[in-house]
Amino acid sequence: MERMPSIFNDVLSPVTPGPSSSNTCGPYRIARLARALLGETPRRITVRMARRGGYYDTFYSMHSHEAILAALLGQELLRCDLSTMCRQADEAGLSYDFQFVDDLPVRPSELAEMELSGDRRTIRLTGVSLGGGEIEITRLNGSDILLRGKRRETVCLGPEGARVVPEDTAAGPGQWLARLEPLFPFPQQEGAVPFRTAQEMFAYARDTGRPLWQVAFDYESALTGATEAELRAYARQVLDICCHARQQGVCPDNHFIGVTDARAARYKALREGRKLIDLGAADEACLDAMSIMEFSNAHGTIVCMPTGGASGIVPAAVYRIGERLGKSETEQENALLVAGLIGAFYYPTHYTGAIGCQAEIGVAVSMASAALCSMMTDDPDTIHCAASLGGQVLMGLLCNPIEGYVQVPCIVRNMAAVPTAVTCANAALAGMDHIVPLDDVVALMLAVGEKIRPCDEAGTYILKKEEA
Structure with a gap:
């Protein structure tokens, strides 16, 4: 890059x-x-x-x-x-x-x-x-x-x-x-980074024996000059913002305008009343993803991971699945760092719906798959497999918001993405071969994006809500 x-x-x-x-x-x-x-x-x-x-x-x-x-x-x-x-x-x-x-x-x-x-x-x-x-x-x-x-x-x-x-x-x-003045959390400098490709990053992790969350610190410190303590404190702040969005999004008084209405509070009530199909921890995470996205549509403060349209996936996976696995706050922060490190290699896509929702939801699934896998193992090859599978599974996904709102199908895509990430992480842990290295997944996503771009080049397939 x-x-x-x-x-x-x-x-x-x-x-x-x-x-x-x-x-x-x-x-x-x-x-x-x-x-x-x-x-x-x-x-x-x-x-x-x-x-x-x-x-x-x-x-x-x-x-x-x-x-x-x-x-x-x-x-x-x-x-x-x-x-x-x-x-x-x-x-x-x-x-x-x-x-x-x-x-x-x-x-x-x-x-x-x-x-x-x-x-x-x-x-x-x-x-x-x-x-x-x-x-x-x-x-x-x-x-x-x-x-x-x-x-x-x-x-x-x-x-x-x-x-x-x-x-x-x-x-x-x-x-x-x-x-x-800088508009971003950490002013960037021109320092040399320890790697520039995913292949080099995974080799760096193997050669140094450092877990990927520590590799993420090495990389970010080289780019910004921030200390590990400063970066960890910010990671905690990011998770706290996501937790607040998750809690507020499920409140009955959360409302927004658009093509649909808030449904997280009803989903929560139905789930607690055992009137939904039980998906276990993944279902709890689905509710978190739904809540964050609905809070976002009500102009609530969110953290884009890597975009607003995909903001519910990584935090729901890291927090809710991490909680079910008994992971501490520090371990959840570590998983978040792994997600961010994997997402960095998708930067050539600019995470834009202009090349399809694959660059938003698809990238977030790859990030979440790697984060979840890192909660179970420090082996870089297994985490590489999870990240690659996560990037492949939604390859070619279109960006097609109804009436231009980040609601349908965006909210349900965030919900469905969390169990998808769990599946990719489990497949990697079971030894499934990802075949395609992560760098090649990113290159393929860019190539596919050129093929699926709408003829008017506006970047999205805007669908219209059917009149009643």
């Missing part, structure tokens, strides 16, 4: 209100960088998007417009009420215009052109939400540039364009400097 992803910045990330990492958190991050680049209070925003591009069917249903306004109003994504953003923008005197046009390139990743003005300045930029909350600003005031929000950077803007400059640069006549 050309760029190595961070476990906590790119895979077990972002921490965001639901329902979507690429359509909620991504636009927020682009707009937050835009506000910092403008360097003054925004007064006007125009956003232009391709009529048949990635945002067309999901921009309003996944609350992209409200996330953009929240960033421009200077609000923290985790502390604001997205449903009030339009009203707050009106009250603050921030005018906004969201347009779908025919003169922009159609891309599977969500691309938007923004023009943002304050009282003294105007900036124009092109922003891309790649998937999983990752973003890029690729054009700024007529200049090619690459801003990703992953490190502290200084940008010099002026009539001649924009460029990244050293921190001690002085602004010239008609110019201004924008100081950009």
Whole structure:
């Protein structure tokens, strides 16, 4: 891989209100960088998007417009009420215009052109939400540039364009400097990592005799400079956020708009009344996955693993199956680290539905399969088998949300994915041969994604709810 992803910045990330990492958190991050680049209070925003591009069917249903306004109003994504953003923008005197046009390139990743003005300045930029909350600003005031929000950077803007400059640069006549702070938990550095492919990672684990969770620490520390204590503390925080989402999602007063209604509380009641088919620990985990996804649709705070559309799978597997296996909190944290490490090798997919739900649900199953397997053995070859089987089992899965909401079939896919991950882990423990190495599974997923991409290249097969 050309760029190595961070476990906590790119895979077990972002921490965001639901329902979507690429359509909620991504636009927020682009707009937050835009506000910092403008360097003054925004007064006007125009956003232009391709009529048949990635945002067309999901921009309003996944609350992209409200996330953009929240960033421009200077609000923290985790502390604001997205449903009030339009009203707050009106009250603050921030005018906004969201347009779908025919003169922009159609891309599977969500691309938007923004023009943002304050009282003294105007900036124009092109922003891309790649998937999983990752973003890029690729054009700024007529200049090619690459801003990703992953490190502290200084940008010099002026009539001649924009460029990244050293921190001690002085602004010239008609110019201004924008100081950009990282948007991610751990600022990334340019340190050398101990491996760059899954094959090298598993060889590293065998050669050093280190369990995969320790290998994950080695990798993430090299990328971010964070200590093992800092990374473990953050892993605990991630699991605590997921636990809160699981608990809140099953509350009877959890509601959301869309094409279906919340059903987790009813599912829980029926299960406790023995009126559902019993799947044991896997069924308990199914309920957790359902609860997290329904809480996400109510704009609750979730951790995308690796996306909002797949956020229920890994935490449900790690917490609920881990609990049934008698695993401690530390052992659950270790399993989460293994999941994140495996997910890092799927980074070339950008975890985007543009190449099918295989890159969201499918990747999460691979991550969860490896995490569950690691609870039973430290053998890297067995965990490799579980990860590969998990990636193969849903190969080719389409992204086909009804009406563009992350609800049907997304919620039930999260539920079904947990017992699927258990099955893959058990198959690996039983000695089943995965045949295809994990690196090749990722390459195949990318190739399949090119084959199943819709003809309009918007990235998803948006189905319509049948009228009653």
